[in-house]
Structures are given as structure tokens and as C-alpha cells.
Amino acid sequence: MTDEELEAKIKALTFWGSKKSMSIEDIVMVQPGLAQIMPEIGARTWKLFYAAKAGNWPMAKFQYKEIKGLMELGAFMRPKHEDALNQYVAEDWKPLEASIEAKDFAAFEKAFHHSIDQANAYHDLKEKPYIRWKLPDSPPPDLDLAPRGAKK
Numbered sequence: 001m002t003d004e005e006l007e008a009k010i011k012a013l014t015f016w017g018s019k020k021s022m023s024i025e026d027i028v029m030v031q032p033g034l035a036q037i038m039p040e041i042g043a044r045t046w047k048l049f050y051a052a053k054a055g056n057w058p059m060a061k062f063q064y065k066e067i068k069g070l071m072e073l074g075a076f077m078r079p080k081h082e083d084a085l086n087q088y089v090a091e092d093w094k095p096l097e098a099s100i101e102a103k104d105f106a107a108f109e110k111a112f113h114h115s116i117d118q119a120n121a122y123h124d125l126k127e128k129p130y131i132r133w134k135l136p137d138s139p140p141p142d143l144d145l146a147p148r149g150a151k152k
């Protein structure tokens with residue numbers, strides 16, 4: 001069998017996932033794009049800021065890393081945005097790491113606001129000037145961000 005014949009056979013196969021049968025092409029098509037990944041980045045960025053503000057540095061570090069992973073996933077899923085996302089991670093996201101490691105909220109806050117200004121500049125660059133992420137005024141309601149062991 002040639003590679004082309006094998007590919008045609010694989011494409012013709014469908015896989016049952018208990019609710020629906022899908023081909024490999026269907027499975028590839030339903031993977032998350034930036035429309036799914038970006039709102040999650042926004043929600044975690046909100047958690048990141050207020051975790052750092054509360055002095056919950058392990059949580060801040062966790063959210064920082066999850067966001068970095070989501071940016072990398074976005075770059076992998078959408079080659080059109082790969083260069084911009086990788087550049088953003090290296091130049092605008094990475095600088096937050098030092099302030100998190102140093103548990104320095106003043107340095108973190110400065111770097112954070114800069115990284116958000118840069119994110120919105122990328123939204124402009126990607127012809128989406130109507131997308132301007134902004135930090136909500138209060139902490140996310142679904143997580144207790146007080147450091148473990150701290151007084152409530």
C-alpha cells in the first residue's frame with residue numbers, strides 16, 4: 001500500500017466517542033483556536049493579578065505558567081499567530097517571572113500593566129482593535145486567593 005492509499009484509508013475511518021462518530025479531519029477541526037484559548041487567558045490573567053496582590057505567590061506562579069502554556073498552545077494551533085505569540089511570550093510575558101520569583105508586588109504590578117498594554121497592542125496589530133482586555137476592579141469570585149495559612 002502506498003502512503004497516499006494509507007492516508008486515504010485513514011481519512012475514510014471514523015471513530016466512535018460515545019456520542020458521535022468523527023473522522024480524523026473532524027477531530028483536528030474541533031481543536032481549540034484563539035477564540036477559545038484567549039478568553040481562558042483573560043480569566044487566568046485576572047487570577048494572576050489578584051493572587052500576586054494577595055501575596056499568594058505559588059498561585060501567581062501557577063497562573064503565570066498556565067497562561068504561558070496557553071500562549072504556546074495558541075501558537076501551535078494557529079500558525080498565522082505563531083510568531084506574534086512567541087515574541088509576546090519572550091519579550092512581554094517572561095519579564096513577569098522575576099517579580100513573581102522575588103515576591104515583589106511593586107515590580108510585578110509595573111511589569112503586569114506593561115504586559116497588558118503590549119497584549120492590547122497585539123490585538124490592534126492583529127486588526128482587532130475592538131478587543132481591549134482590562135483588569136476587573138475586584139478579585140475573581142471563584143477562588144479563595146488568600147495565601148494558604150494566612151488569616152482570612
Ligand code: HEM
Nearest residue numbers: 034035038039041042045081084085088119122126131133
Ligand atoms: C495576557 C495577554 C492577553 C490577554 C489577557 C488577551 C485577552 C484576550 C481576550 C479576553 C480575547 C477574547 C475576546 C472575546 O472574544 O471575548 C482575545 C482575543 C484575541 N487575542 Fe488576545 N490576549 C492577550 C494576548 C494576545 C496576544 C499576544 C495576541 C497575539 C497574537 C493576541 C491575539 C488575539 C486574537 C487574534 C484574538 C481573537 C481571537 C478570535 O476570536 O478569533 N492576544 N484576547
